[in-house]
Amino acid sequence: MGSKALSFFGMGYVGLTSAVCFASRGFRVVCFDVDARKAELIASGRAPFYEPLVEELLKKALESKLLAVARDPAEAVEASDVTFITVGTPGNPDGSINLEQVEMASAQVGEALRDKDEYHLVVLRSTVVPGTTENVVKPIVEVRSGKRCGEGWGLCFNPEFLREGSAVEDTFNPDRIVIGACDKRSSDLLESLYREFYAEKMPPILRTTPVNAELIKYANNAFLAMKVSFINMIANLCQKIPGADVEAVAKGIGLDKRIGPLFLRAGAGWGGSCFRKDIEALLDFALKRGVDMPLLEATLKVNNAQPYRVVGMARELVGELRGRRVAVLGLAFKPNTDDMRDAVSIKVVKRLLEEGARVVVYDPRAMENAKKMFGSSVEYASSVEECLRGSECAIIVTEWDEFRRLRPEDFLRLMKEPVVVDGRRIYDAELFSSKLKFAAIGLGKTK
Numbered sequence: 001m002g003s004k005a006l007s008f009f010g011m012g013y014v015g016l017t018s019a020v021c022f023a024s025r026g027f028r029v030v031c032f033d034v035d036a037r038k039a040e041l042i043a044s045g046r047a048p049f050y051e052p053l054v055e056e057l058l059k060k061a062l063e064s065k066l067l068a069v070a071r072d073p074a075e076a077v078e079a080s081d082v083t084f085i086t087v088g089t090p091g092n093p094d095g096s097i098n099l100e101q102v103e104m105a106s107a108q109v110g111e112a113l114r115d116k117d118e119y120h121l122v123v124l125r126s127t128v129v130p131g132t133t134e135n136v137v138k139p140i141v142e143v144r145s146g147k148r149c150g151e152g153w154g155l156c157f158n159p160e161f162l163r164e165g166s167a168v169e170d171t172f173n174p175d176r177i178v179i180g181a182c183d184k185r186s187s188d189l190l191e192s193l194y195r196e197f198y199a200e201k202m203p204p205i206l207r208t209t210p211v212n213a214e215l216i217k218y219a220n221n222a223f224l225a226m227k228v229s230f231i232n233m234i235a236n237l238c239q240k241i242p243g244a245d246v247e248a249v250a251k252g253i254g255l256d257k258r259i260g261p262l263f264l265r266a267g268a269g270w271g272g273s274c275f276r277k278d279i280e281a282l283l284d285f286a287l288k289r290g291v292d293m294p295l296l297e298a299t300l301k302v303n304n305a306q307p308y309r310v311v312g313m314a315r316e317l318v319g320e321l322r323g324r325r326v327a328v329l330g331l332a333f334k335p336n337t338d339d340m341r342d343a344v345s346i347k348v349v350k351r352l353l354e355e356g357a358r359v360v361v362y363d364p365r366a367m368e369n370a371k372k373m374f375g376s377s378v379e380y381a382s383s384v385e386e387c388l389r390g391s392e393c394a395i396i397v398t399e400w401d402e403f404r405r406l407r408p409e410d411f412l413r414l415m416k417e418p419v420v421v422d423g424r425r426i427y428d429a430e431l432f433s434s435k436l437k438f439a440a441i442g443l444g445k446t447k
Contacts, residue, residue: 015086
């Protein structure tokens with residue numbers, strides 16, 4: 001049994017995943033979310049999103065009574081020793097960060113601490129621009145609680161590095177733990193909590209200031225996004241060179257220990273809730289301080305154009321798309337999630353519709369979210385076979401294993417015109433090119 005009781009404010013991907021993982025290792029956990037419907041769903045044992053293992057761990061935590069859902073924020077703080085703030089930080093229309101949820105959670109925690117005598121640690125995990133922990137969260141909690149930071153309560157910024165689709169795995173096996181603390185007592189307490197959680201599998205710990213920890217999170221995401229955009233830029237060049245293949249190029253440079261192979265998979269672009277908003281927030285933050293960041297601007301520029309390239313490739317293979325039935329395989333921004341926030345599929349589908357195509361879509365998990373987004377403008381298939389049947393072109397947008405298992409014969413059997421655009425490089429290019437009309441990101445035409 002964990003020696004500390006924990007509360008989590010915000011039950012999104014980070015909050016709920018972290019909560020159920022701590023509960024699975026014997027910690028008592030209390031969850032709170034301002035969305036009453038979401039809270040009720042969680043209390044009934046159902047996750048409000050799809051993430052492998054989360055719902056399974058949630059049900060076990062509820063059955064063991066190690067996890068509870070609080071009705072109000074004061075109840076959550078009173079029942080815990082450490083509070084993690086894991087609310088969303090969406091972007092504003094101008095790209096700047098929206099801190100309303102962080103401010104609200106900070107105020108709620110502060111109010112609850114006013115009447116609490118025991119020392120309490122507040123840990124901000126939401127992604128925020130440098131200075132937020134000390135200049136926004138700290139003063140709000142101090143005013144609402146009537147207590148100075150370090151006197152009755154402590155404060156840390158502790159960034160998360162979870163990948164949707166593998167968030168549980170990443171929680172149990174992180175590359176490192178970063179602790180940006182306002183004082184030594186806060187840092188010591190949070191480190192001891194993680195040492196208890198990880199035991200002999202404790203990852204490396206970096207203890208630093210809150211502002212450095214906040215910047216580490218942004219720089220981390222920006223670098224990964226830049227790496228993907230770089231290889232996509234090279235892929236676009238490869239397509240113009242007969243016989244070139246970005247996969248061979250990526251493998252060659254990835255073997256350089258200074259570069260490494262990760263995030264060198266060319267494709268139709270990156271999406272999701274983090275990369276774009278974090279890069280735009282960092283750009284806004286830097287520009288307001290007179291610092292240009294041309295690499296980040298280029299990262300966004302390359303990625304913004306990348307989804308449209310697969311539509312152009314489809315057009316090159318079949319001619320005018322107007323009236324053509326086009327199958328889009330994959331809607332979630334990545335496999336093993338139902339999340340469609342900033343998904344590549346959105347741009348692909350909208351461009352196909354603009355060009356007059358009849359679009360049919362399929363995704364193993366994201367169909368309900370797709371219906372909310374596309375409405376009646378597209379046809380929804382219940383299986384990959386139904387999606388392909390009678391289509392004149394198929395575009396692979398998300399690399400689900402279900403799509404990887406398809407063979408050329410499946411497209412030949414089901415499609416009216418067997419034409420495939422591999423936007424994620426999941427197929428053997430030589431095999432597919434020998435059997436049907438085929439194009440892939442980063443694959444130059446044969447001479």
